[in-house]
Amino acid sequence: MNSATVQxxxxxxxxxxxGNGAAPQGGNSLHDEVLVRLRDYIVEGNLEDGARVxxxxxxxxxxxxxxxxxxxxxxxAAEGLIDLLxxxxxxxxRLTAQDIAELLDVMGGLEALAGRLxxxxxxxxxxxxxxxxxxxxxxxYLRRDxxxxxxxxxxxxxHIVAAxxxxxxxxxxxxxxxxxxxxxxxxxxxxxxxxxxEAMREHEAILDALHRRAGAELSDLLFQHLRNxxxxxxxxxxxxxALQPD
Amino acid sequence: MNSATVQxxxxxxxxxxxGNGAAPQGGNSLHDEVLVRLRDYIVEGNLEDGARVxxxxxxxxxxxxxxxxxxxxxxxAAEGLIDLLxxxxxxxxRLTAQDIAELLDVMGGLEALAGRLxxxxxxxxxxxxxxxxxxxxxxxYLRRDxxxxxxxxxxxxxHIVAAxxxxxxxxxxxxxxxxxxxxxxxxxxxxxxxxxxEAMREHEAILDALHRRAGAELSDLLFQHLRNxxxxxxxxxxxxxALQPD
DNA sequence: CAAGTTATTTATGAATTCATTTTACGATCG
DNA sequence: CGATCGTAAAATGAATTCATAAATAACTTG
Numbered sequence: 001m002n003s004a005t006v007q008x009x010x011x012x013x014x015x016x017x018x019g020n021g022a023a024p025q026g027g028n029s030l031h032d033e034v035l036v037r038l039r040d041y042i043v044e045g046n047l048e049d050g051a052r053v054x055x056x057x058x059x060x061x062x063x064x065x066x067x068x069x070x071x072x073x074x075x076x077a078a079e080g081l082i083d084l085l086x087x088x089x090x091x092x093x094r095l096t097a098q099d100i101a102e103l104l105d106v107m108g109g110l111e112a113l114a115g116r117l118x119x120x121x122x123x124x125x126x127x128x129x130x131x132x133x134x135x136x137x138x139x140x141y142l143r144r145d146x147x148x149x150x151x152x153x154x155x156x157x158x159h160i161v162a163a164x165x166x167x168x169x170x171x172x173x174x175x176x177x178x179x180x181x182x183x184x185x186x187x188x189x190x191x192x193x194x195x196x197x198e199a200m201r202e203h204e205a206i207l208d209a210l211h212r213r214a215g216a217e218l219s220d221l222l223f224q225h226l227r228n229x230x231x232x233x234x235x236x237x238x239x240x241x242a243l244q245p246d
Numbered sequence: 247m248n249s250a251t252v253q254x255x256x257x258x259x260x261x262x263x264x265g266n267g268a269a270p271q272g273g274n275s276l277h278d279e280v281l282v283r284l285r286d287y288i289v290e291g292n293l294e295d296g297a298r299v300x301x302x303x304x305x306x307x308x309x310x311x312x313x314x315x316x317x318x319x320x321x322x323a324a325e326g327l328i329d330l331l332x333x334x335x336x337x338x339x340r341l342t343a344q345d346i347a348e349l350l351d352v353m354g355g356l357e358a359l360a361g362r363l364x365x366x367x368x369x370x371x372x373x374x375x376x377x378x379x380x381x382x383x384x385x386x387y388l389r390r391d392x393x394x395x396x397x398x399x400x401x402x403x404x405h406i407v408a409a410x411x412x413x414x415x416x417x418x419x420x421x422x423x424x425x426x427x428x429x430x431x432x433x434x435x436x437x438x439x440x441x442x443x444e445a446m447r448e449h450e451a452i453l454d455a456l457h458r459r460a461g462a463e464l465s466d467l468l469f470q471h472l473r474n475x476x477x478x479x480x481x482x483x484x485x486x487x488a489l490q491p492d
Numbered sequence: 493c494a495a496g497t498t499a500t501t502t503a504t505g506a507a508t509t510c511a512t513t514t515t516a517c518g519a520t521c522g
Numbered sequence: 523c524g525a526t527c528g529t530a531a532a533a534t535g536a537a538t539t540c541a542t543a544a545a546t547a548a549c550t551t552g
Binding site: 075113114223 | 277
């Protein structure tokens, strides 16, 4: 970890300091940090769809050798973020319209589950926190702050999932959210008014059901909410620009 | 792949022929084959819970070097099958009662989704195939063939998931099923009569709803089915021996 | 001049090597 | 006699090296 005590002669390229100032996040060793950094880098959309990712370049960029990098690439491939072609390197996974539709359906299923479980387990404080986010989101909606709206919306959904108190569910949901986040960024560029207000209304109903701890109803609302989003995204991708905020 | 054309002098240990006679399954290269073999080996319960898995031993067993093995281990850790402790090697992941409860809830959520989607998309032929499996399973139930029942039951659930026509869902479901399969094997040893007949009745209702393409109803039936199973498994794990067949 | 072919360069797959950390064993001391 | 410390052996993390497959460039030929 200490760049002063490298075992072998360091590569001629100046090694980028691995830690970006932050403390060791969740990772075990150097390899995990590479994994986290690479995942974030991809998820945030820094690489084009289908772009070739030469190992050597990434090694220089991260200041490590190919061994830990390839381990990280294997994991990212297993997570579905990249494709690993036999003797031809890694490519950023290109999401087809069907991929996106499938992902949103699965996330809908998981959120539906989360809603059901959350109603059994959520505390009043947690509901209040979500309600606060909801009001905040409404403010963003009123002043047409799409980015803020987006952040609040995402936070609300993650809070509901977290309230289910199921770490397996949380991790799985986060994985799918990662896979689709690049798209969400892209979709974020444009906005379609009618879907936006529709999404707001759906969120009102979701919050109401959560208040009443109406598990089955909330479950259905969340699934339909994702289904509507799916419809909007898919029509955007096929028909052309004009998009949903949620 | 050809063991006669190894590049470097082969290790002194006789390399186990990598291909177990089967054709290249889904894997790309040697590394993927190792991954598949290791995963199967673990999933089928050949290793004790929490057992240490020395890299060297596995290398000799598979006749490969540590590099591709470690890549496979990283993937298996990401899949949740093993734990990778910082400087202390790999251990078979020990599933707590909570882990199992969480897994069954998530699988219930995914099956609920699958049921909903399947009702929109399933063909008459597929329903007929599932019905056939159901009758076969009923036969196993009558003659107390727990193993056969188990196989049929698993096949039915996988068929329903497949009928949802969502590869993302299918892959995710298979991953969770893998994580819990070891437990199912263990649970398979004992049988508890009343849960068995209860599960049979639930399956009757599931098949009926599928026939009628009653998506919402099927969705709920599948979730409750898994919830009941969860209850049975957990009580088995905490109270002691006596178990559910499904 | 264009198309096919071959040689060169580059990148990937996998084994080996080196350094560090952990674990096991044995000696010494209380 | 038991416990603790120190040393040796083993295992892991990571870099390097070697061989092969792919991509590119140059060359030849029709």
